[in-house]
Amino acid sequence: MFDSLADKLQGALQDVRGRGTLTESDVAAAMREIRLALLEADVNFKVVKEFTAAVRERALGADVIGRLNPGQQVVKIVSDELTELMGGAARDLSFSPRPPTIVVMAGLQGSGKTTATAKLARYLREQHSSSVAVAACDVQRPAAVDQLIKVGRQAGAEVYEQGTDRDPVEIAKWARDRAIAEGKDVLIIDTSGRLHIDRELMDELKRIKQTVKPHAVLLVVDAMTGQDAVSVAEQFGEVTGFDGVVMTKLDGDARGGAALSVKAITGKPILFASTGEKLDQFERFHPDRMAQRILGMGDVMTLIEKAQGAYDEREAAQLERKLRKAQFGLDDFLEQLRQVRRLGPLQSLLGLIPGVDKELRNVRVDERDFDRIQAIILSMTPQERRHPELINGSRRVRIARGSGTNVQAVKALIKQFEQMRKLMRQVSQGRMPDLGALLGQAGAPTRLGR
């Protein structure tokens, strides 16, 4: 997400990190780099000014903490300030004690409201087992109602719609009454995209708010937004008020300075992050982790959570036993691959791992490589999967044909597997594997770099 900003800041602080003492000109130089990096990341220039001033003051204030050297101290200060600016711990949507909890989605055209509405509906249904309804109040954009009907149903929500001829305020009121009558836990109201300076439409949003009295108004903000994010948030805040932010399109390579700006200027928390086109690519926004990530420390917590969700503990224990007995076969290898893929696209996982540098993060992972590996393994007999050493020339030809690949691919896979098995044996016998030698001869598994 914020990869590029992390790189820039790392560059700015590299010298500071490596040295024991910190001069005033060191601080000044670091601040210049940080300023530039933040501006390039679309952080609002007023926020940048305040941020660098705060970091400078604390850096020069010399309140020595524990055993940190001054360089580490600057990194820590930047990290602390960034965490604070991003809004501390993750926040959740607060529910009304008397359902339905009503949420109104608002934002500019094209920020992703309709998609976010469906994603939020799915999220609340999965995470809180809520019964959710969504209301189609975007009567402006052609076919917006059709879109919500489709994605809303995919999300498992009931879709309340009355076409495009009625006044959105009336539709919202009708939807609220219906949600109450039908005993829904949550009602999410999708509204038209509107410009923050369009009085007529902002007034309409205000009337929707006054009529349905929502528990939360969420502002949907595109992560690619530039300096204007602040005036958008300010105007929405002034005219209709909002309680939290949904950042969308965070799966792109935008540095996402808008997130920092909006939080800093309005003080409203960023609640959710939308990270892809699929409905389940939607998660709670973790400001504290994001700050760590900006500094290039990786987002370990997110990775761990993802892994916990996807990994089956029983299978893991079984695997460990097999490893000890050196019975690890291609079937197990395939199972491992499946476990990893359950975590999500490998491309997005790479960004979460600490220490993964820019080059590797930009590597394009061809997910089809996994499909090919799977096809090859599935074209083997169970016997061959347990004992790959059985596979000779004619078996290789058969497997290649069966999997729609070629003999070279089959050979390469088996070689990789043998190396991996060797490595695992070393690990399970308590010896440190010779990683350098392994990488040297084998290259990265599954043709990562191309």
Add this chain to the structure above:
Amino acid sequence: MARDWSDLFILDGGQAAPQPEAAEAEGGRVGGRFRRLRENLRKTRQALAAEVQATLFEDPNEETWERLEEALIYADVGARTTAQVVSALEQEATAGTVSGGPELTERLVELLAEKARTGEDRIDLRAKPTVVLIAGVNGTGKTTTAGKLAWHLRQQLGLSVVLGAADTFRAAGIEQLEVWAQRAGVAFVSRAAGSDPGAVAYDAVDAGRRGGADVVLIDTAGRLHTQHELMAELAKVSRVVAKQIPQAPHETLLTVDATTGQNGLRQARLFSEAVPVSGLVLTKLDGTAKGGIALAIAQELGLPVKLIGVGEGLEDLRPFEPTEFARALVAG
């Protein structure tokens, strides 16, 4: 002075596009409401911009340049292009070649407009049919742009247009474009949702050739420039069209949302790697965003802005005019 539509298009045998007066009269039916809206917007915008402009060049000193820098950064021009423009102006002011508030302001506008002026900024419609591909990131206004452009070509220039719905991915994307096709009164080509966008493009060009259409407009699905497979899909759509007509697509327009920050440059770069982008449509300029990223894109990639979007109405698409744009960047 705004550039006319007649300056934007290159038509057969010097045939001039209808005069803007005639266009205005025809658009009058829908004009009333939007004109009011625009005036409404202009007032608010002026109120928001006032603080930047007031004291800019009264007595040029270090703070002047810093504030100018901030004004350009605030317009999303980006640190690099901003530094170039500001230092150029500062040098001229120090050398004494320009002096005084009004003169400095004019020179600044000139410098910015120079940066915006690049490449071929017209759209050549002489090929029959001319194939125009519209691409861009999700939510930047591709479908709206396709609809408005179709309306203009049909209703103002009297050309026959085929609108192809190659956005088969987004739920109801096809329906949205169909509504625009009806409004514009142009032919519409689509396939079922989820179909291969290349096949839709093929059908659209095929229909255009058979029916002797002047222009085939192809709307594509929104995609993030980082989605490798989707970019490959877009490249395929372009290739499919090129197989039918070797010079096609004659025009590939990239929609860029004016609220986009520095990421816009990445978008333009990566889209250009996938398809032969020939110009930008800078959309949503009716808000408070200035669209300064277009300057950085023109500067770094030599891609001109051809059209701007200033609202949701049918006539809210306009030819881009560099000087006017530059003035708006600094004046609000």
